[in-house]
Amino acid sequence: MTRLAAGVILLLFALCGISAGRRDLVEDVIRLPSEMASFFHPDGVHDAKDEDSTGTKWAILLAGSSGYWNYRHQADICHAYQLLRKGGLREENIVVFMYDDIAYNEENPRPGVIINNPHGEDVYKGVPKDYTGEDVTVNNFFAAILGNKTALTGGSGKVVDSGPNDHIFIYYSDHGGPGVLGMPTNPYLYADDLIDVLKKKHASGSYKSLVFYLEACESGSIFEGLLPEGLNIYATTASNAVESSWGTYCPGEYPSPPPEYDTCLGDLYSVAWMEDSDMHNLRTETLHQQYQLVKRRTASDNSVYGSHVMQYGDIGLSKNDLFRYMGTNPANDNYTFVEENTLRLPSKAVNQRDADLIHFWQKYRKAPDGSARKIEAQKQFVEAMSHRMHIDHSIKLVGKLLFGIEKASEVLDTVRPAGQPLVDDWACLRTLVRTFERRCGSLSQYGMKHMRSIANLCNAGIGEEQMAEASGQACLSFPSGPWSSLDKGFAA
Numbered sequence: 001m002t003r004l005a006a007g008v009i010l011l012l013f014a015l016c017g018i019s020a021g022r023r024d025l026v027e028d029v030i031r032l033p034s035e036m037a038s039f040f041h042p043d044g045v046h047d048a049k050d051e052d053s054t055g056t057k058w059a060i061l062l063a064g065s066s067g068y069w070n071y072r073h074q075a076d077i078c079h080a081y082q083l084l085r086k087g088g089l090r091e092e093n094i095v096v097f098m099y100d101d102i103a104y105n106e107e108n109p110r111p112g113v114i115i116n117n118p119h120g121e122d123v124y125k126g127v128p129k130d131y132t133g134e135d136v137t138v139n140n141f142f143a144a145i146l147g148n149k150t151a152l153t154g155g156s157g158k159v160v161d162s163g164p165n166d167h168i169f170i171y172y173s174d175h176g177g178p179g180v181l182g183m184p185t186n187p188y189l190y191a192d193d194l195i196d197v198l199k200k201k202h203a204s205g206s207y208k209s210l211v212f213y214l215e216a217c218e219s220g221s222i223f224e225g226l227l228p229e230g231l232n233i234y235a236t237t238a239s240n241a242v243e244s245s246w247g248t249y250c251p252g253e254y255p256s257p258p259p260e261y262d263t264c265l266g267d268l269y270s271v272a273w274m275e276d277s278d279m280h281n282l283r284t285e286t287l288h289q290q291y292q293l294v295k296r297r298t299a300s301d302n303s304v305y306g307s308h309v310m311q312y313g314d315i316g317l318s319k320n321d322l323f324r325y326m327g328t329n330p331a332n333d334n335y336t337f338v339e340e341n342t343l344r345l346p347s348k349a350v351n352q353r354d355a356d357l358i359h360f361w362q363k364y365r366k367a368p369d370g371s372a373r374k375i376e377a378q379k380q381f382v383e384a385m386s387h388r389m390h391i392d393h394s395i396k397l398v399g400k401l402l403f404g405i406e407k408a409s410e411v412l413d414t415v416r417p418a419g420q421p422l423v424d425d426w427a428c429l430r431t432l433v434r435t436f437e438r439r440c441g442s443l444s445q446y447g448m449k450h451m452r453s454i455a456n457l458c459n460a461g462i463g464e465e466q467m468a469e470a471s472g473q474a475c476l477s478f479p480s481g482p483w484s485s486l487d488k489g490f491a492a
């Protein structure tokens with residue numbers, strides 16, 4: 001690693017010329033007062049508080065899933081925590097939401113350890129358990145953003161108690177669907193609620209700027225046509241409003257996890273930004289530079305294994321350096337941003353929605369013939385598959401019952417032009433989702449992909465009664481597996 005870093009520094013000098021190198025050194029000297037702080041922290045963590053010039057740095061990190069087959073989301077979040085701590089943020093300023101069922105999961109080959117890269121170190125150690133298990137909720141997430149302690153239920157009580165000069169970084173990694181993000185608890189998060197909370201936070205005058213990094217399928221739909229300019233918020237998303245995002249470091253792909261891992265270790269967009277931030281002096285890299293680099297890596301040369309990273313909100317903020325939100329690791333002081341770097345690994349990836357199947361399949365494949373484990377894996381695989389087939393079929397049938405065989409797919413598959421939100425009447429969307437789930441079972445993480453079809457029903461004027469009738473006819477029963485359980489998904 002040291003040799004690699006040294007090599008890249010040499011390359012950097014070769015590319016930029018000695019004068020550019022000198023300029024960096026001069027800037028380092030000018031910034032001496034803030035650097036001085038590192039002398040007073042024997043562990044090498046320097047103080048990113050620096051109230052006078054840049055305000056306090058705050059962060060909220062949220063993994064929205066549970067289950068070992070979703071290993072990667074919590075691995076992403078733990079990695080982000082380590083990155084921010086090395087950057088100099090304080091534990092008291094980083095609020096972590098994770099279900100926390102991975103490190104000591106019976107499937108985890110390294111008990112107590114979580115990795116986010118095939119060669120990565122443990123990222124679990126030291127991560128605070130602010131909101132875990134059933135406390136990972138939409139309500140607590142919103143309360144943490146707004147800094148409203150009285151609105152919390154459970155958890156450590158840590159919230160973003162920010163002031164007008166502060167900077168806030170929010171990073172969310174999970175499954176999603178058009179207009180929604182997953183949570184390990186019920187209900188899931190709707191885009192319009194999130195936007196309202198961000199507007200409220202802005203109205204309270206308690207931040208200077210806010211950066212939101214979002215990994216999820218169809219994550220563009222969370223901000224598309226919804227996040228206005230003028231809130232001092234800059235968001236980037238793993239995918240546009242109509243495509244999947246991708247897991248990476250998955251079994252059977254390249255690069256693959258160590259052989260004892262039957263699950264994906266990370267997500268493509270997430271590891272792209274973190275592995276970039278991990279190695280650079282973040283005073284010399286802007287949000288825009290990182291966006292460009294992450295966009296290229298996540299597109300995977302426009303192969304089928306990739307998505308389109310998008311940006312929303314106040315794009316002008318992306319001229320800010322990353323240091324303002326993430327701090328910087330003093331060990332990277334000499335490693336400034338280079339346009340093309342070693343991050344562009346050849347990589348295959350797995351559609352987020354298929355990562356659970358990969359896990360069950362690997363588990364099945366490796367288990368000894370006739371073992372209880374093999375039977376369990378087979379059951380899990382079949383349950384996941386029957387849930388998918390049931391949901392896909394039911395949505396299609398509801399469409400046909402409402403619009404006729406000819407017109408149904410036209411209505412269900414409509415995509416509104418870029419810049420327009422998924423739906424105008426979000427209350428209608430909520431109602432139709434609940435109505436469908438009561439009769440057909442939970443959409444659960446896979447079924448979130450059908451949110452656009454349900455939104456299109458609202459846009460076409462379908463109301464609760466029509467939906468109830470069509471769902472009732474389409475679903476005389478639903479599979480008894482855990483995926484369909486009404487404890488999952490949206491139904492309240």
Ligand SMILES: *[C@@H]1O[C@H](CO)[C@@H](O)[C@H](O)[C@H]1NC(C)=O
Nearest residue numbers: 143146147148149150151152
């Ligand atoms: C905080 O949350 C409580 C409970 O939901 C609510 O009554 C109160 O108005 C909130 N305070 C602010 C400042 O938004």
Ligand SMILES: *[C@@H]1O[C@H](CO)[C@@H](O)[C@H](O)[C@H]1NC(C)=O
Nearest residue numbers: 025329330331332333334335
């Ligand atoms: C960066 O380079 C300077 C000058 O070569 C050197 O003194 C310093 O130790 C280096 N810092 C790190 C963190 O490697």
